[in-house]
Every structure is written in structure tokens, then in C-alpha cells.
Amino acid sequence: MNATLAATRVLVVEDDPHLAAGVMENLRAEGYEVSTAGDGERALAWLREQACALIVLDVMLPGIDGFGVCRTLREQGNNTPVLFLTARGDPVDRVQGLESGGDDYLAKPFHLQEFLLRVRAILRRWDWYRSASSTAATAVLRFGGNEVDFRVFRARAWNGEAQELTEKEAMILKVLAEHAGEIVSREDLLERVWGYDVFPSTRTVDNFILRLRKRFEKDPGRPRHFLTVWGVGYRFLTEGEP
Amino acid sequence: MKATRVFQLTALVLVVVSVVQVGWWVLDRHAQTHEKVRAARAAYAEQTAAAQALIDAGVSAPRVHELLPQIVVAGGHAALAPQVNEALRTEERHRDNQYAWEGSFFLLALGACIAVIARALRAEARVLEQQDSFLALVSHQFKTPLASLQLSLETMALRTLSPEQSRTLIDRMLADLARMEAMVTQILESARLERGRVEFKSEPLELGAAVARVVAHLEERARQERIRISCDIEPGLYVASDPLALDVVVRNILENALAAVTPLGGGSIALSARAHNGEVELSVRDSGVGFRPADSARLFERFTRLHPRGGSGHYGTGLGLFIVHRLMHLGQGRVSAHSEGVGQGAHFVLTWPAAQGQRS
Numbered sequence: 104m105n106a107t108l109a110a111t112r113v114l115v116v117e118d119d120p121h122l123a124a125g126v127m128e129n130l131r132a133e134g135y136e137v138s139t140a141g142d143g144e145r146a147l148a149w150l151r152e153q154a155c156a157l158i159v160l161d162v163m164l165p166g167i168d169g170f171g172v173c174r175t176l177r178e179q180g181n182n183t184p185v186l187f188l189t190a191r192g193d194p195v196d197r198v199q200g201l202e203s204g205g206d207d208y209l210a211k212p213f214h215l216q217e218f219l220l221r222v223r224a225i226l227r228r229w230d231w232y233r234s235a236s237s238t239a240a241t242a243v244l245r246f247g248g249n250e251v252d253f254r255v256f257r258a259r260a261w262n263g264e265a266q267e268l269t270e271k272e273a274m275i276l277k278v279l280a281e282h283a284g285e286i287v288s289r290e291d292l293l294e295r296v297w298g299y300d301v302f303p304s305t306r307t308v309d310n311f312i313l314r315l316r317k318r319f320e321k322d323p324g325r326p327r328h329f330l331t332v333w334g335v336g337y338r339f340l341t342e343g344e345p
Numbered sequence: 346m347k348a349t350r351v352f353q354l355t356a357l358v359l360v361v362v363s364v365v366q367v368g369w370w371v372l373d374r375h376a377q378t379h380e381k382v383r384a385a386r387a388a389y390a391e392q393t394a395a396a397q398a399l400i401d402a403g404v405s406a407p408r409v410h411e412l413l414p415q416i417v418v419a420g421g422h423a424a425l426a427p428q429v430n431e432a433l434r435t436e437e438r439h440r441d442n443q444y445a446w447e448g449s450f451f452l453l454a455l456g457a458c459i460a461v462i463a464r465a466l467r468a469e470a471r472v473l474e475q476q477d478s479f480l481a482l483v484s485h486q487f488k489t490p491l492a493s494l495q496l497s498l499e500t501m502a503l504r505t506l507s508p509e510q511s512r513t514l515i516d517r518m519l520a521d522l523a524r525m526e527a528m529v530t531q532i533l534e535s536a537r538l539e540r541g542r543v544e545f546k547s548e549p550l551e552l553g554a555a556v557a558r559v560v561a562h563l564e565e566r567a568r569q570e571r572i573r574i575s576c577d578i579e580p581g582l583y584v585a586s587d588p589l590a591l592d593v594v595v596r597n598i599l600e601n602a603l604a605a606v607t608p609l610g611g612g613s614i615a616l617s618a619r620a621h622n623g624e625v626e627l628s629v630r631d632s633g634v635g636f637r638p639a640d641s642a643r644l645f646e647r648f649t650r651l652h653p654r655g656g657s658g659h660y661g662t663g664l665g666l667f668i669v670h671r672l673m674h675l676g677q678g679r680v681s682a683h684s685e686g687v688g689q690g691a692h693f694v695l696t697w698p699a700a701q702g703q704r705s
Contacts, residue, residue, distance in 0.1 A: 119493065121497075125496035125497055132504060190488035190489060211488045211491070211492035212494075213492065213495075214499065215496055215503060216503065
């Protein structure tokens, strides 16, 4: 697997040949290496052999649909970012897409420049995450008996329990760890982890913090590492609050 | 769904109340009848006692019977005539039976009314649901060519393109527009078919001529896609069909074949026909992408788009074969589809009743 190629390669999974061609040509014009797949099974087969930096995934695919492809990838431990393209643009589908492990969601018909912007935003977030986890010092985070390996999205909790992190949990933890001891606002976390307007509410961040507390705090009801700063956001302490 | 639940609860309450009411009514009538018969028996007992007193007083038996006709005298003893006793018992039984029948009939009629109303409500709910899903599917079907159109236009606006690239985009946009136009036509046709608003005439039509007209219309497109259409239909084969329906059916089946062969970069479509057992069969064989044999029935359902592994250029509304199936069915004909599997081509057979007076 060629790592440099994979870093600029995008897989477009779209069953409509015109749309697939249009998306492919535009991504190529932006300097990306593009591969296409016409259905979910072929996309999964391609991804078993090769790697890419982003998957542009249509939802209504023949056979296994886009949500199913994304869920399968996540279950297989493949954390490649996914941008959903779909004709179904209502909020329920949007939430379903993001819950199945997607990073962003764009309803058809879409604006070309918005599409390209979102592609860049997702790749920028992942570039940051990868480079922030690339050295031996930054790849692993230790706090309060917990040990998190950002490269493989795995952790060992203080009680010895193995934990599989979702990429959003890992990203939030990464942002908090980079700013350990400082106050990080909910808006900052949203911006860094999801981008601009994907989720309508900062409540989402709160839910993810609750999940992190459950995984890593000895008493999630009285957290010592993931502290709430009322009205602002959160503060992460490596040493734990005395 | 909520309205259905309310209806179910109301119907249940109505049935329970009616059963209780009818049960109470039957018991009440039974008690009343019983009371009347008991009163009659008491009256007859008094007559018997009176008759016995008359006999004891020395009145002759015939005289007693004359005075009290319901009483018979035998061996100096007065008794109620057996037929009167029997008549009382029969009357009681008859009344009970009558109430039971009337009660059951009432309950049955009520049940039947509820069933009829429930059926009508269910049918209406189904129609509404179908209309909803139809609208959802139709709007979804339009969004893809619209997205492609918008993408092509925005690409032209954003980028500097070579004349060849512009040409490709223009061709793509024209194809998207043609696709949307075909979709509008097919959606209107299928909506009319769904509501049964189709006036179906049946007249003798020459199959060969009808097929030739459609083939002439599609020949140019077939040549561009390197698809050879061969037509082996002897003149004089007449089918009984509606002229418009025949045209729509043949056009849709041929467009389906073209769409199946196009992704393979060329191939053939062979048409042949024969008369057989008072019917005329049109066989359409293509060398296209085919389908899994298990999908042959699903093919004719609305919005079914089978995307075979081999094909990436398959456009369709998912309505063409649905229209073919409905129109064939309306004209007492039938259609079937066969394929050995994906990549193996497909074979469609359309069968019409042969027109009367046809030369065989």
C-alpha cells in the first residue's frame, strides 16, 4: 500500500455514472487521486485491498446501502472518513448517516464549491489528527491509569478493560489532551472535530464527554479528568483533580 | 395509523356493548315468555281444579268438557288436554329460538358492517401510503439527474475547460435532460395506470409494423452505442391490443434492452415473433448485462432498478418494465423475463391474444 498516494486518494461510491464522473473530474482537477465504485459491495472489496484518505459515499446504492457500507467499515476497524451524498436530505437521514459513522452529509443536488469545501475540511481535520498522533510521544496518552493509543483507536481503561474508541471520541480526546489544563469551549470542540454546521447543537459534545467519562473515569458521576466548566465548556486534566 | 387504532377501539367497544345488549335482551325476552307460560299454566290449573269440582258435584264429563274445552275428563279425573300442554311447551321453545336468531342476526349484521368499513378504511390507508411512497420515490429519482445537471453547470462556471471537455459536459447535460423528460413521461403513464384511468381499446394491429416504427425511432441511438438491432417478424401477424399501449410496450421493452446493452460498449438486440395457440409471441433477446434469475419477477415491480455488477451505465426510472407489465395485463396479454444470470443477456417474451381473422 502506497501511503503517499493513499493520503490524496478519494474513493467515490456512486451508482449514477454521470454524477460519479462529475465528482471524479472535479476532485481530480483539485489534485486528488480518484477511484470509483458503482455499488457498496465493490466499494468494500476495493477497501479491503487499498486505502484512501476519504470516501464519498452515496446512500441509495443498489444492494448494500451507503449507511450499511459505513457501518461495516467501522465494524472492521476501518476509520477512513466518509462524506455521505444523498437524495434524502431530511434531518432523520442526516442523523442516521452521522450515527453510522459518517463524518459529513451533503444532500443532492449540491453546490460544487460547497462539496469541495467539505472535502477539504474533512481531510484537514484528519491531517491534523494524524500528524498530532504521529510521534511516539503524541500517539499514546496516559492519564489516571488509562492508556489511549490514538493510532489504532484503542485504549486500556484504569480497571484493565479494553476499549474501542470511535473516531469522534478519539478526536475529542485528542483536542482536549492537546489543551490539557486549559478550558476548551463546546464550539471549539465542534469546529475541530465535526467542522462547521454538521450537528445543530452543542449538546452532542456533552454526550460525547459523558461517553468518555464512562470509559475512563473511576466515578463518572464525580469526574476527575473530564471537568465541566459551567457555561463554557470542558477542561481536561492528565493528573486528575486533587 | 392513529385513525385506524381509534376505529379498531370504537369497533371493539361497539361489538362488546352490542353483545351484552343483545344477550340481556334475549334473557329478558326469555324470562317474559317463561312468565307468560307460567301464568297460562296457573290459569289452566285453576280450570282443572274447577272441572274436578264440577265432576265431584255430579256434572257429567261431556258437559264439563263443553264448559271447559281445554280440560279432558278420564275415569272421574279432570286434567289439562295433552295437546294444550304440548302447545305451551312449543310456544316457549319457539319464542326462545326466535330471540336467539334475531340476536345472532343483529350481531352478524353489525360485524359485517364493521368489516366492510374496516376494509374500506384499510384500502384508503394503503392508497395514501402508496401515494406518499410514490412521491418520495419520484422526488428521489429526480434528484440524481438534477444533481448531475447542477454539477456539470457549476463545473463549467468554475473551471476553464477545453472544447472537448465542454462537449462532454454538454452531452452529459443533454442526456440528463432527456432522462428527466423520459421520467416525466413514464411517471405520468404509470400514475394513470395505477389509478386505472386508462381507456383500453382492443383492435387488430399488425405487430411487425408497430415494432418497425419503434425500431426506426431508436435506430440512431443504437448505432451510436454500437448496438445492432435485428428484426425477424413476418408480415401478417396481428395482435389484439390498444394502438397506443402496443407502442408504449414495445418502446419500453426496447429501451430497457438498449439500457442493458449500452454499459457493455455494444452488442445486439434480436426481435422475432410467431403465432402459437391463438396467441402471438414477441421475443426480445439482448446481449446485455442480464440479471439474477431470482430477480425475474421483481423486475416488473415499480421502481425496481437492478444494477448488475457488470454495468455502470444503467439509467432508468424503474418504471419502464412496470408500465409494460401493467399494459400487457390490461390487454389480456402477459410478459415474462428470463436471464441465465448477470452478464448473460436477457430474454423478454411478450404474448398477446391473436386478433380475429388473422392469417396464420
